[in-house]
Amino acid sequence: MMDERSMDTSLGSTAGNPTPFVIHVVAHTHWDREWYHQSERFRQRLVALIDARLATSASTVNAPFLLDGQAIVLEDYLRVRPDAAPELTRLMQQRAIEAGPWYVLGDNLIPSGEALVRNLEAGERLLTRLGASAPPVAYCPDTFGHPAMMPMIARGFGFAVAVLWRGAGGSTHPQEDTWSWEAPDGSRVLAYHLPPDGYEFGSVLPTGAEAAQERWSRLLPIVQTRNRVGVALLLNGADHHALQPDVDEALAAAGVLLRHLAPRVELQRSSLASFASALSAAAPVQSATIVRGELRNSYGYCWTLGGTLATRAHQKRRNAQLERALLRDVEPWIALARLHGTTSRDQPRADAQITMAQLPVLLHAAWTDLLTTHPHDTLCGCSVDAVSRAMEMRQESVATQVDGLRTAALQVALRFDGVRARNHHPTHGAVVLRNRTSRAREGLALLRLATTIGEVRVGPDSGDASRSGDAAPLALDLSALPPDTVVQLLGSTLVHARRESPQHYPDNDLVRVHRVLAWVPEVPAFGVRVLSSQWHTAASGVPPDRVTVTEDALGIHLRNTRLQLTVDRRTGELSLHQGDRIIRDAVHVESCTDYGDSYTPSPRGSPQRLRCRQVRLRERGPLRGSIRIDLVLDAEPAESDADERPRGRVRLSLTVSLDAGSEVIRCTVRGYNRRRDHRLRLLWRTDVTAPRVLADAAFGPIDRDDAASMSTAAEQVVRAMPLHRWVSVHNETSGATVISDGLAEAEVNGGTVAVTLVRAIGQLSRADLHERPGHAGWPAAIPDAQCLAPFSAGVALLLHGAMSNITLTRIRDAADDVLLPLVGETWRDFHDGVGDEQMRVTPGPALVSDAMEGSTVTLTRDARAVILRAVNLTSEQIEARWELPVGGPWLATRCQLDETALTPPARIDTALVFMAQPREVVTFRLERLSLL
Secondary structure (H helix, E strand, C coil): CHHHHHHHHHHHHCCCCCCEEEEEEECCCCCCCCCCCCCCHHHHHHHHHHHHHHCCCCCCCCCCCCCCCCCHHHHHHHHHHHHHHHHHHHHCCCCCEEEEECCCCCCCCCCCCCCCHHHHHHHHEEEHHCCCCCCEEEEEECCCCCCCCCCHHHHCCCCCCEEECCCCCCCCCCCCEEEEEEEECCEEEEEEECCCHHHHCCCCCCCCCCHHHHHHHHHHHHHHHHCCCEEEEEEECCCCCCCCCCCCHHHHHHHHHHHCCCEEEEECCCHHHHHHHHHHHHHCHHHHCEEEECEEECCCHHHHHCCCCCHHHHHHHHHHHHHHHHHHHHHHHHHHHHHHHCHHHCCCCCCCCCCCCHHHHHHHHHHHHHHCCEHHHHHHCCCCCCCCHHHHHHHHHHHHHHHHHHHHHHHCCCCCCHHHHHHCCCCCCEEEEECCCCCCCEEEEEEEEHHHHHHCCCHHHHHHHCCCCCCCCCCCCCCCCCCHHHHHHHEEEEEEEEEEEECCCEEEEEEEEEEEEEEEEECCCEEEEEEECCCCCCCCCCCCCCCCEEEEECCCECCCCCCEEECCCCCEEEEEEEEEEECCCEEEEEEEEHHHHHHHHEEEEEEEEEEEEEEEEECCCCEEEEEEEEECCCCEEECCCHHHHCCCEEEEEEEEEEEEECCCCEEEEEEEEECCCCEEEEECCCCCCCCCCEECCCCCCEEEECCCCCCCCCCCCCCCCCCCCCCEEECCCCEEEEEECCEEEEEECCCCCEEEEEECCHHHHHHHHCCCCCCCCCEEEHHHHHHCCCCEEEHHHHHHCCHHHHHHHHHHHHHHHHCEEEEEEECCCCCCCCCCCHCCCCCEEECCCCEEEEEEEECCCCCCCEEEEEEEEECCEEHHHHHHCCCCEEEEEEECCCCCCCCEEEECCCCEEEECCCCCEEEEEEHHHHCC
């Protein structure tokens, strides 16, 4: 039985204060859109849940219900119940139903910062279409950790409050439920930390007096003990729970009880928006205890579940590549069209070519499809195999959309007329080079040069085609490149290529595509250069240095003026030489048994190093030298009679490369995993002793330390960390940075950085793990998560000095060069009148500043203007400027992430100069004055 004296004591600072202690009871459902069922199966229950809420709307209009923090549930419901849209909209406008602000309740640590912004933008678009708005809360009730810049993102959308659970509560965090969470740029939100039982804490409240007394005797002290401000949140609901039908009776029973035992405690049926308003009034963010940085430590408080970063690692890598493609190889070209004033293509065309009238909405559609793969149970890999397979189909769909959007956006930006091109037989081609970064670059480019062999007909007469697919190789045509360009052929293949037009059937040709490295002239920032044989190009295509290759009985050696690589022919060991720095046995691959589940690794025994089978020279320069090292992990017999089969073999190849003029060592991994229940990692050994760790993350790098666990924690600390583009180890004199093309998990042990290639496991959840006793999810076999399939990865190493602003700039540029190299391809139907002299170079905006990073160049929400966003990577104030590709007059407005103006518009011409505070993310809306 509760004791009134213990109740008063548990009020903490509110004891003796006549101000009521108000508990806001928010009825909700936590809706995992897909998890142990596919989304279509859960949608069946969702329709019934919302139907039930709408059926009781007349009697419960003042009793809000939260459809979780995501808007996609509204879309799912209305797909089946479109006739219910008016009633649903009415209740949302009255706050009787709440949803959002996110489009999906996604993982927060794996996606990029810009992807988190796109998630909020998509949620707002959907709610706006329904005439509703979201609660002004960064609602993250079940995310497996949070990035350091989340307060900045929240403030950028006007949210002063965040609600969260996992990731906080560890030994370094305050024990109260309300504190100020500060981002590296100084932005703060008021964080409300849910109880140890999270969003389920107030589920299924009892109506009977005896049951109510038992439940509230456990519930109330937890709420009061952690609270210092007199306003608390009690979420009444749980996973896929409908509105509790007798919640009013349950609260009435609790009210009777509390009037006697805790008269200052008030229960208030509330909305999430009302709670946020009351919390902000009771606890100003400036006066609260401050917590800084990312939140990945709830050990001893609740399960952190930090072991999902490598589950189904190939899907996380594909997601990073698709995000990068949308952000850097689609959005800038759409913005390029707007910046160069191609307003003639703002309207739909009579011949149905894609114009700026369609590109923004098509871009939103691609982002929306990608975001449907971002829920934490989906992107984190902790769902059943059917969900995983559906995710891969969506990723494939997004990849196809990216290809189409890139082509269409470039055609608009270059004023290319696809219909006219089909009406004229091409007399010459051109090579279109793309620079996907915020700085101008020249040098090494990867080109796809196409030579047409002949037409391949389709239809009844195609059986008489004179040409077969077995055509002889054709000589490489370099006529579009500057005369003295240095090139290196990497390989060629036969493909069928189609010239498409909305007014014609496709023209299908047999084409030989040559993969070529070439040293090309400068391509402007976020811009395009077109190389054509009919134009004179004065720029030299000669690199300042070349890669030399030598061989002897012991090894193969690659050199440029900055680095030397040596691979031992017998052992496959790689040695690096840079000035006085020598690193021996710099890279290897190892496997360790892992009997964990999709949430938590459970490594067993000592790692096994893969042995070298063969070393061979692959590319001899002059622009790239590469050495292939074939490795194998042999199959093992079953460990016991109970084992189903022997432990399988792993084969892979490491191709280490050195490019002309580069200070980066690239490593391409290709392999086939046939082994179950193990973790395969690539390890870079460096010469950095006693290092600190700096890691790329959402909107800039952060310092990382190992999470400390409470001695009473039932869950062991997972030492692996999220890996965005790079992670650095550094000390007072030296440093090294590992760059990844999308793998999401890294671990630092001394000066060695391990990147997980494959994590092969077969159970969604296990209850017998020493590292985390108990089920984290519903048990289910997930054999596809054993990843018995081909895999690939790209990982690179940059050696540098101590960390400084100059070093950060080098890391930024190296990551761009590895992940976003200069690329180009033949446009076979580039014809007279389209590629005129003035279109040889189409520049985009260039960011001029050391240690500033261009985050996005894209369109505003209304598609009339361009967004320029940059991130200050340093802890210092920096002056920077955006150099604009064409003269104004322009109006530049500094704004929040949600495009709300922070300053009055300023008239500028060719340069936008600004100051960036330490770690600040600076966003500008740029609009041509003549369009206003």
